Amino acid sequence: MTEDVDGELVRLAGVHCAYGAEPVLVDVDLSLSERQFVGVVGPSGSGKTTLLKAIMGTIEPYQGSVKRRRNLQTAYVPQVETVNWSFPITVAECVLMARPGRRVPWASRAERAEVSSVLERLGLDGLAGRHIRELSGGQQQRVFIARALLRGPELLLMDEPTSGVDVRLRHEVLHLLDDLNAAGLAIVLTTHDLNGIAAHLPRLVCLNRTVIGAGRPHDVLTPAVLEQTYGATMEVLEHGGMPVIVDGFHHRHHHDPGARDFSEAGARP
């Protein structure tokens, strides 16, 4: 549904989504505003990807409503793990997909200029003719961000942009997203990485089928919210003014002299 939503980009109210009989999202309320940078965290199967799909409109809620601002341009960056890397496609071909409506196969002069500009902006200049598999991990991620940016989105949705990547690449992606956000792009990303990603974002949503908590990391990353989200005990420390989440069991096991040693007792936690 598209309509004016009082300055917000998207508003979800009481959204329920399901795959068959299996509920995936239950009574989700969420609003996204311009220039926001939001991380969605939660365990596997908590509905993070489904939430992105509900925001995009590729899955319809069976109850509740998703209202989008009129003519809202969204773009989606899938998990790199889901990409078919053996598909015969060059960087330029991949990025140009963002304009699927053109009636002839080749790019117009204006499109070629736009592709060059976005590739240069993302540090991919000179790679337009390369096959996507021939790129480094960071470059591969940026190709799909470039494809999304060519749509001229106001809202960028990214599914696990840093899963399976090393620390350097994670920083690279985060810095890039931070720059894009500073330039006015609203971003919603899902992540499993509480310490490496989530704690660095200005706003977090803890999701486990429904929204457990939403707000600034300091307000949301609390033992109570995390336990409700993940179903496991977690402790929150502070390091350099940033919350650091520690698995409760391991924290007690390694640092608390009074903690019971399950392995010696022959029992499992």
Added chain:
Amino acid sequence: MIDELLRPFDFQFFVNGLAVATLAGALCGLVGVYVVLKGMSYIGHGLSHAIFGGFAASTLLGVNFVLGAGAWGIASALMINGVTRRRVIGADAAIGVITTASFALGLALVALFGTTSQSFDAALFGSILGVSNGDVALVAAVATATGGLIFLRYRALLFTTFDPEVADASGVRTARIDALLMVALALSILATMQVLGVTLIAATLVIPPTVARMLTNSFARMLALSTAIGASCGFVGMNLSYHLDVQSGPTIVLVGASLFAIVFAATGARGRRRAGGVTARLGAVRAGG
């Protein structure tokens, strides 16, 4: 030697057969790129068998073959597409049920009411005999329509093939694009059945794109190469078919398979890595019958 090679061109049936084989090869090479990259090789294989059911029924009922088998083929294609998209049951299982049932119905109709005639043999294994100007026009029309579809909807087809979920999110009507592709596939099989035969059409859908994939990393170049390879295999195979006195379908497929073997060996590990995704699907088609 030259006279011997040119002798079949004195016969109108051969010229017609050659035109159909070359156009059919190009058409199957073109459509086959999408079939292979979407992992639909089994659909192509099954659909060719399903259309045989329509061919048998329309022949025995005296209905125009193009209309009868065409309607049957399009209905089967859309049914397969619908089942595949909904994922109600396993796509391969659904395709197997729909297409083999259709093929079996064709065989049963022939057994009950007809005789094994040359037209049925041609439909099964391909023949250059009796290829009329109308057959040439049919293949040319389907090739033009399919080429036009791919030209006009190039990016939407590419997006839907590569990344259907994001294509859907980007406003591409992926269901319609998939349905159009399935109709194009059904019509391509229908138009080429006479020369290639239903049992061998799948190979002409799969071999040219697989060879092309080993030669390039670009989608646009793969489309062009696959079309050219398909046309070349049709042209060479048809000539060999005449001179060796072997049915056209097997000869065209064997030319393609030989080219595959040569390119496979010549491109080494790089080509094999490129084609890794598609050769696995070719294996699945062979295993499927």
